[in-house]
Amino acid sequence: MTARVSLQLPPARLEAYSWQEAGHCRGMDSEKFFTDDRDQTQKRRVSRTRDAKELCSGCPVIRECLEHALAVPENYGIWGGTTAAERQRLLLRPAAATGTAA
Template sequence: MSSSNATVLPLTDAEELGWQERALCAQTDPEAFFPEKGGSTREAKRVCTTCEVRVECLEYALDHDERFGIWGGLSERERRRLKKQAV
């Protein structure tokens, strides 16, 4: 059977968010990823650097306009700057 005849089905919510189960942040202290204003983001960003789903995480945050926390290794301010550069 030719692959060109394959039907592409839309992803379900569970499939679309399956990356979250593999995220290293799910196995660590969530408070590190949502520090108080002025708090350090260093530990969360360190975890993100080795995470296999970092790209998916960042894409999710950008697509859903996440305003709080560290997502894909970037703070809210860094994500906002990234979005401005893309425009």
Template sequence: MSDVRRLPRPVTEVWDWQRNGLCRGRDSAQFFHPEGERGHARRRREENAKAICAGCPVRRECLRHALAVREPYGIWGGLGESDRHRLQAVAS
């Protein structure tokens, strides 16, 4: 579970970047795996989500947020769960 103490203050200038995300208005199932999803289906869904992130104007802000709150699930800023875990392990 995310550590809510790490979440930034809920003020417009902190959260406003989310309004410009290419994921905004899309089905969140594209970015978060359903229970039991594995193998080819999971890789394909993650590749599609990462492709959306690749062209997103707020990709860096999104990834920065996910790393700051240690977001445990989903594709954030173009990185999946295992990608972020590896990045955080290297940074530690």
């Protein structure tokens, strides 16, 4: 018996991403939020991570952003005011997906 494979792509879910329109990072260089690059110094990574988190802290869609990052999951970058490592820890906690950033 051969399994039938569907090649049809899922429908667009643009409405699920409409929260991004209100993000403080809208239109900014995404490089500011991807601070995991090992080619930069530790001091520079820490500084960039702090700056990105500061911007996120006042963002009106921080919760939606974090929920998205946990659901995907996004394994790189700052999302919802958290680093990838922080999200990893949240995902390992029971009932993590509905929690808030520590």
